[in-house]
Amino acid sequence: MKVVNHKTPSIDGLGIIKGRKAYTDDYAEKDSLIVKVLRSPHAFAKIISIDDSKAKKLDGIEMVLTHKDFKRIPFTRAGQGYPEPSPHDKFVLDEFVRYIGDEVLAVVGVSNEVCEKALNLIDVKYEVFEPILDYEKAKNHHTIIHPEEEIHQMFDIGFNPKANIAASYHMEIGDVEKSLSECTYTIHETFYTQAQAHVMLEPHTVNARMDYQNRLVIYSSTQTPFHVRRIIGHALEIPMSKIRVIKPRVGGGFGGKQAIHGEMLVAYVTFKTGKACKMTYTRKEVFESSYTRHPMRLEMRLGADKNKKLKVIDCHVLSDTGAYGEHALTVYMVAGSKVLPLYNKVDSVRFYGDVVYTNHTPAGAYRGYGAIQGNFALESAIDILCKKMEIDPIEFRQKNMMKENETSPIFAIMGEGTEGTAMMMDTCKLEECVIKGKELIGWDNIYPYHDNGEYIESVGMAIAMQGSGIPLIDMGSASIKLNDDGFYNLMVGATEIGQGSDTVLSQIAAEVLMTDVEKVIIYSSDTDLTPFDVGAYASSTTFVSGNAVYKAAKELKNEMLKEAARIFNTDISNIDFDGQIFTYNEKEMSLKDFSNQITYSHEQKQLQVTSSYVGPKSPPPFMAGFVKIAVDKDTFEIRVLDYVSVVDCGTTINPMLAKRQVDGAIVQGLGMAMFEEVKYSKNGRLISNDLLNYKIPTRLDIENLNTVFVDSYEESGPFGAKSVGEIGIDTPPAALANAVENALGVRVKSLPITPEKIMKLMKEKSNEKK
Amino acid sequence: MKIKVKVNQVDKVFDVQAHEYLLDVLRKNDYVSVRRACDNTSCGVCTILLDDKPVPSCSLLAIKADGHHVTTVEGIQAEAEKIGHYFGQEGADQCGYCNPSMALTVYALKLENPKATDQEIKEYLVGNLCRCTGYVAQHEAIRKYLGDQS
Numbered sequence: 001m002k003v004v005n006h007k008t009p010s011i012d013g014l015g016i017i018k019g020r021k022a023y024t025d026d027y028a029e030k031d032s033l034i035v036k037v038l039r040s041p042h043a044f045a046k047i048i049s050i051d052d053s054k055a056k057k058l059d060g061i062e063m064v065l066t067h068k069d070f071k072r073i074p075f076t077r078a079g080q081g082y083p084e085p086s087p088h089d090k091f092v093l094d095e096f097v098r099y100i101g102d103e104v105l106a107v108v109g110v111s112n113e114v115c116e117k118a119l120n121l122i123d124v125k126y127e128v129f130e131p132i133l134d135y136e137k138a139k140n141h142h143t144i145i146h147p148e149e150e151i152h153q154m155f156d157i158g159f160n161p162k163a164n165i166a167a168s169y170h171m172e173i174g175d176v177e178k179s180l181s182e183c184t185y186t187i188h189e190t191f192y193t194q195a196q197a198h199v200m201l202e203p204h205t206v207n208a209r210m211d212y213q214n215r216l217v218i219y220s221s222t223q224t225p226f227h228v229r230r231i232i233g234h235a236l237e238i239p240m241s242k243i244r245v246i247k248p249r250v251g252g253g254f255g256g257k258q259a260i261h262g263e264m265l266v267a268y269v270t271f272k273t274g275k276a277c278k279m280t281y282t283r284k285e286v287f288e289s290s291y292t293r294h295p296m297r298l299e300m301r302l303g304a305d306k307n308k309k310l311k312v313i314d315c316h317v318l319s320d321t322g323a324y325g326e327h328a329l330t331v332y333m334v335a336g337s338k339v340l341p342l343y344n345k346v347d348s349v350r351f352y353g354d355v356v357y358t359n360h361t362p363a364g365a366y367r368g369y370g371a372i373q374g375n376f377a378l379e380s381a382i383d384i385l386c387k388k389m390e391i392d393p394i395e396f397r398q399k400n401m402m403k404e405n406e407t408s409p410i411f412a413i414m415g416e417g418t419e420g421t422a423m424m425m426d427t428c429k430l431e432e433c434v435i436k437g438k439e440l441i442g443w444d445n446i447y448p449y450h451d452n453g454e455y456i457e458s459v460g461m462a463i464a465m466q467g468s469g470i471p472l473i474d475m476g477s478a479s480i481k482l483n484d485d486g487f488y489n490l491m492v493g494a495t496e497i498g499q500g501s502d503t504v505l506s507q508i509a510a511e512v513l514m515t516d517v518e519k520v521i522i523y524s525s526d527t528d529l530t531p532f533d534v535g536a537y538a539s540s541t542t543f544v545s546g547n548a549v550y551k552a553a554k555e556l557k558n559e560m561l562k563e564a565a566r567i568f569n570t571d572i573s574n575i576d577f578d579g580q581i582f583t584y585n586e587k588e589m590s591l592k593d594f595s596n597q598i599t600y601s602h603e604q605k606q607l608q609v610t611s612s613y614v615g616p617k618s619p620p621p622f623m624a625g626f627v628k629i630a631v632d633k634d635t636f637e638i639r640v641l642d643y644v645s646v647v648d649c650g651t652t653i654n655p656m657l658a659k660r661q662v663d664g665a666i667v668q669g670l671g672m673a674m675f676e677e678v679k680y681s682k683n684g685r686l687i688s689n690d691l692l693n694y695k696i697p698t699r700l701d702i703e704n705l706n707t708v709f710v711d712s713y714e715e716s717g718p719f720g721a722k723s724v725g726e727i728g729i730d731t732p733p734a735a736l737a738n739a740v741e742n743a744l745g746v747r748v749k750s751l752p753i754t755p756e757k758i759m760k761l762m763k764e765k766s767n768e769k770k
Numbered sequence: 771m772k773i774k775v776k777v778n779q780v781d782k783v784f785d786v787q788a789h790e791y792l793l794d795v796l797r798k799n800d801y802v803s804v805r806r807a808c809d810n811t812s813c814g815v816c817t818i819l820l821d822d823k824p825v826p827s828c829s830l831l832a833i834k835a836d837g838h839h840v841t842t843v844e845g846i847q848a849e850a851e852k853i854g855h856y857f858g859q860e861g862a863d864q865c866g867y868c869n870p871s872m873a874l875t876v877y878a879l880k881l882e883n884p885k886a887t888d889q890e891i892k893e894y895l896v897g898n899l900c901r902c903t904g905y906v907a908q909h910e911a912i913r914k915y916l917g918d919q920s
Contacts, residue, residue, distance in 0.1 A: 009858030016866035017854035017873050019803025019843035026802040113787075199901050201807045201815055201867040251805075251867030252901050283809045498865025498902055656861035663904030664864060691812030691899070699892045699905040 004511040004719045007656035010503045011517060012249070012496075022249040024221040028207040029276035033062055035265050036115035036279075038104045038122060039289060040097035043131035043359040043684035044145065047095050047124060050105060055118035060110040062273065064122070065265065067093040067105075074151045075235040077260035078326040078364065079224030081473050081534055083154035085417025087166055087325040089146055092235060092264045097126075098145055098323035099359050100685045101288035106265050108277065131359035133684045135320035136297065138164045138356035145323065145357040157329045157417065158354075166325030167355040169333060171413050174348030176301075179312035183303030187385050190299045191377040192750035193733070195292035195320075195678035196671070197688070198366060199696050202251020203286045204261040207278035208270035216271050217244045221251065223258045223495050224535030225525045231260055232267050243267070247525035250497040254668070255365030256291055257497065258537045259326055287689040291364030292678050294331050294355075295320045298377035302385050310343050310385075310400040313378070317353040322362035328355040330416040331363070334370030337420060338466055338620065339378050341408035343400050349410065359684055365537060367668065368729040371466055376751060379462035379734030384747060392447075393738070394438060397463060402622070404428040416538070421471040423617040427722070429648035429710045430463060433624035437461065437646040440706055441626035448742035455630040457641070460739025462625050464730035467618040468723035469540030476545030477531035477612035478552040480509060482560060484599035486591035487519040490552075493533025494545035495525045499725055500657040501541040505549045507653055508718050512553035514579025531610050539723035542653060544615055546718035552611035559607050563598055564589065619714050621649040621722045625666070625731025631743045636755040636762070638740070640670060645707040645728060651720030652709055658724045662707045665728025671697045673733040675752050773836035777801070778845030786832040792818065793827040796842065803843045803870040814898035817871035818842055824875045826897075843870035849877045852918065856911035864902030872898055876912050884916060891916070 016022050052064040074088040093103055104124055109115040132138045132145060146161040153159035158168030180186055208218045216238065222228050225245040233240040250257060262279035269277040281290065301314035317335055321328040336351035368375075386393040402408070404425055412422035438444070441459055449458035479491040490509050496502040506520045513520070523530060533545055557577070565572040568584040576583040580591050598604055628642040643666050652658040675695055679688045688694035707728075713720035733751055741747045746761035775782050777796075786795050793816045796804045804827055807815035811826040818827045819841035843850050850873040857863050872895075879886060879894045886894065891912055900908065 007861070009861070010863040013858045013863030013866065013869075014851060014854040016863065017843070017857060017869040018847055018850045019870040021802050023805065023867065025797075025806075201813060201865070201899065201901055202805070203807065250865065251807075252865040254901070280806070283807065498867075500864065654861075660861035660864065660903055660907045663906055664902045665904075667904035668901065690810055691808045692810065696899060696901060697905075698896050698899060699909065700896050702905050705904055705906045 001511055001719065003507045003517060004653050005651055005655065008503060008507055008517055008654055010500050010657065011506055012502060016249065023202055023251050024205040024207065024219045024248050025280055027219045027248055028278045029209055032207055032276040032278040033108050033110060033269060034112055034115050035106055035108050035262065035269060035277060036119060037106050038119050040100055040102040040104050042097060042126055042128050043100050043133065044129040044143065045097050045126035047097065047104065048127050049125045051123040054121040055107060058114055058118050060114035061118050062108040065093065065106040065108065067091065067095050071237070072150055073235050075231055076326060077231070079227035079258045079535060082230060085157055085329050086327055087151060087153050087157065087159050089151040090324050092268065099361055101361060102323060108269050131684055132164065133359060133680065135295065135318065135356050135358045138358050139354060145359060164357045165354050166321045166357055167329035167332060168353065169329065170352035172350040173409050173413070176312055176314045176348045176350040179348040180301060180303045180314065183311055184306040185385060185389050186301065186303040187381060187388060188301045189381055189384055189749060190297060191380060193296045193373040193376055194751050195295045195363065196366065196676050197287055197292055197678055197694055198254045198256035200252030200254055200256055203283060204257065204281040204290055206262045206266045207276065208266050209276040210270060210274050215242050215244055216267060217246065218263065218267055219246050219248055220263055221257055222247055223250065223253045223497055223537055225495065225527055226493060226532055227535060228260060228263055229527045232263060235264060236268055236271065238271055244528045247495055253497040253536065254367045255369065255537065258365040258535065259291065261290060283691065284689050287694065288361055288686045291326065292361055293366040294363035296335065296373045298373065300377050300381040302381050304385060304389060308389050308391050308396060310346055312346055312348045313340055313343060315340065315351045319355040320358050320360065320363060321355050322358055322360040324362040325357070326362055326364040331365065331370040333414055333416055335374035337410060337414035338371040339374035341410045342402055342463060342465055344402050344406055344408035345400055360680065361686055367665065367726050369726065371726065372669065372672065372730045372733065375462065375464050375730045376733035380737050380749065383738045383741065394434060394461065398431065398434060401430055401463060402428055403431060416470050421617055427619060427648065427650060427712050427714045428622055429712045430622040430624065432710045433622060433646040433648055434463065436708065436710060437624040437626045437644050440644045441628055441642060443626065446628065455632055456743045457628065457630050458739045458743035459626060459628050460735045460737070460742055462731040462734035462738065464623045464625065464727060465620040466539055466723065466727040466730065467620050468543035468717070469615055469618050470538050471615045471618045474534045474538060474540045474544050475612055475614040476533040476548040477610060478545065478549040479531050479608060479610040480552045480556045481606065481608040482556065482595055484596050486595045487521065488513065490520050490522045490549065491530040492522065492524050492545055492549065493530045494541050495533070495536035497536045499536065499541065499661060500654065501536065501545070503657060504542055504653045505546060508546050508549045509553045511719065512550060513557060539725040542721050543717050543723050544613055546653065546721060547613035548611050550718040551613060552609050555609040555611055556607060559609060563607065564594060567597065617716060619716055619722050621647065621724060621727045623647045623727050623731060625735045627732065627735040627739050629736070629739045629743065631740065636758040638674065640703060642704045642706060646710060647707065647724065647727060648710050648712045649724040649727065650712050650714035650717050650722035653719060653721050655709065658709070659707045661724055662728035663705045665726065666705055666732060667697050667702055669729040669732030672751060673736040673753055675754065677752055771833065773833055775835050776839045778841060784832065788833065790832045791828055792830045792832045792835050795832040796827060801842045801844060805867060807867065814875065815868050815871050817874050817898070819874055819878055822878060822881055824878045841874065843873050846874065846877055853877065853915050856914045860907040860911040862903055862907035862911045868898060868900050872908065876915060880916055886916060
């Protein structure tokens with residue numbers, strides 16, 4: 001391979017670092033109207049009255065929008081396939097507000113300043129209700145967060161709003177209770193994972209204008225432009241043929257932009273007034289009023305027989321979706337479906353529980369998407385079980401984990417919101433990942449710990465799997481066009497959000513067409529111009545959209561050979577093509593001559609093809625993560641000395657970009673493992689609402705990352721590739737918890753793993769000894 | 771009120787309000803490489819050079835720039851290209867939202883301390899947050915740029 005599996009620099013990095021216009025707000029019209037939202041000061045209340053008379057009189061205020069301006073059409077802001085597996089429980093503006101930061105009304109004016117002034121002049125009276133701020137008390141609480149009648153589910157997701165349940169699910173294979181009763185060793189532990197904020201550096205941003213064809217053109221920083229178009233069309237009753245969504249460069253998404261944010265209000269104002277309009281979230285709004293990761297309580301029971309074989313996994317999960325049910329069911333199911341098959345030799349597995357509403361900032365999609373929560377619980381529980389059985393946790397994993405050419409019945413039962421798809425692990429190099437990682441971290445020299453005087457060094461590890469798109473649901477497509485002079489345009493609906501997909505997809509096309517990346521000019525995500533794609537989520541782009549590009553490039557090459565055969569007046573099988581020259585017997589024709597001829601000379605035509613791909617399976621990438629830490633013996637502060645990631649993501653299309661994507665995911669996972677936490681006050685106000693109060697890792701927190709790939713080739717992927725976008729984030733929480741236990745003999749079961757929690761456990765431990 | 775600022779070596783006069791921050795004034799005047807991210811000097815994305823020193827423009831009142839030199843990445847295109855080349859070689863480009871400000875800060879580091887050690891590089895850039903790369907790729911690229919004598 002000449003292009004694929006090579007370390008090509010990203011195709012767009014230079015233009016971006018040089019400061020060229022690239023991101024959504026860079027394209028806003030200069031005289032755009034500004035939309036500002038008045039946000040709820042109450043965790044749960046009904047709006048009784050709104051006096052906006054003074055605000056409306058202000059010079060420069062165009063309009064004030066309240067719930068009375070919108071028809072009551074329930075929808076979900078979650079950017080998912082259709083019908084959505086999220087409840088339709090949101091209105092553009094509603095008479096209820098369900099968390100501090102929820103939308104009360106919007107003002108539209110000529111400047112930020114006049115909008116701010118207007119917001120201060122509006123008097124809203126509320127009837128305040130008792131909120132639910134503890135998700136463990138939400139189910140069947142006397143407060144009902146969604147009492148409205150219009151809301152509904154699109155198909156059965158266990159939606160029961162009268163009990164504050166956004167979704168629920170139950171599955172069991174075998175007989176869990178019976179299996180547990182037969183086990184020699186059992187454990188029963190409860191784990192908690194916290195809300196995490198995405199902190200993509202570009203805030204949520206959208207702007208719109210009417211074009212000269214009187215169509216609504218929206219620029220949005222989104223991961224899912226086609227879903228945005230559909231959801232806006234539905235909720236605002238604007239014909240979809242009147243809407244064009246363009247996704248410029250996105251300044252980070254991580255799942256946070258897999259949903260509607262300001263789009264609805266901006267679209268409404270522009271469509272209604274004909275004037276350009278924009279909205280940019282402040283950082284405070286990004287924290288308080290976009291999304292977080294779903295916090296979860298995961299109760300795990302594991303059992304093993306006398307030979308230390310894992311026999312049963314029982315998993316009861318409660319998830320907090322906050323005020324609205326975006327991705328409620330699907331994130332929840334991934335906590336099981338992309339975690340439990342790791343140990344596929346068990347007799348019985350159960351996964352069940354509820355996703356409940358609370359009066360907190362809504363939870364939504366976030367890299368790892370449930371898998372990171374499930375992984376923390378399962379991979380912590382496995383180490384606890386190993387301690388009890390006095391077996392090396394690596395040896396135990398090697399004995400019990402998923403291997404190549406094996407499967408798990410869970411794949412067929414659990415999908416993302418619907419039934420799953422049975423599949424074999426045609427590629428699974430987890431064994432190699434574990435062996436290699438163990439060696440690279442120097443496990444045998446340290447395990448379980450090494451006392452360095454002031455510090456204790458220790459190691460911990462965890463294994464993980466993810467998916468590559470959602471089988472039989474996620475669809476990507478690509479169009480490729482041959483231009484005169486012999487270069488190509490690649491049009492994809494796939495959404496570059498910084499993960500490097502424009503580069504990787506160009507590499508795939510270039511490889512098939514035997515040309516250079518520079519000859520493939522890519523455009524991504526303009527709903528008018530590029531073919532459909534579900535968008536950047538579920539680790540799908542390289543696998544799903546990549547397969548579409550691969551197919552399209554193959555078809556175009558075939559079309560080109562057909563035309564060359566016509567020109568040479570022979571059969572297609574007699575033509576050779578090396579990417580530059582067509583050869584027939586002794587005759588040669590350059591690609592340049594060929595494309596100029598079919599563009600300008602005889603029997604001219606445009607060669608262009610479109611192909612789509614929807615996967616019958618979702619081959620999981622696998623990974624083993626190993627952490628080496630130093631714990632201060634007095635303060636219990638943790639330094640991460642090294643993180644070794646050994647990844648099987650099939651053949652990497654761009655080994656360098658893949659490596660750096662894993663690096664970034666590890667650091668985001670370490671943030672969640674060590675200190676990131678969305679915190680609320682007693683009355684439900686989000687306290688960690690800026691970057692002074694919500695700490696993400698800085699470059700001083702990171703000492704060494706060692707990310708490597710094992711040799712792997714996934715037959716169903718483009719050039720052997722599986723996905724790599726999310727897998728990296730999954731292992732840090734459990735690996736760190738396991739390393740802390742190896743160092744100190746205490747087990748932190750709730751994230752983040754802070755010195756305070758360790759200190760408390762150490763005190764309890766020393767009291768027990770006394 | 772009117773302020774006189776030399777932006778990227780060009781004399782400019784901006785009509786600004788007393789409460790306006792330099793970030794907003796620059797964006798309004800089409801210096802779009804300067805971008806908003808955190809609103810309170812925590813992340814470094816809005817960094818500009820004020821008389822060659824990196825400063826977050828989101829919290830610098832525009833009137834304070836009166837009479838000073840402001841540099842945005844548009845003013846150091848050749849250096850940005852060089853830095854961008856090393857970023858590309860290390861795979862340090864992801865979403866890129868922080869990259870123009872990163873280039874400015876790295877350039878300022880080279881002016882101030884061209885022989886910076888690893889720890890000095892990290893400390894100088896600690897206020898330039900990145901959520902994508904995990905920092906290691908950037909660090910390798912920055913080290914190579916500082917070593918580039920061309």
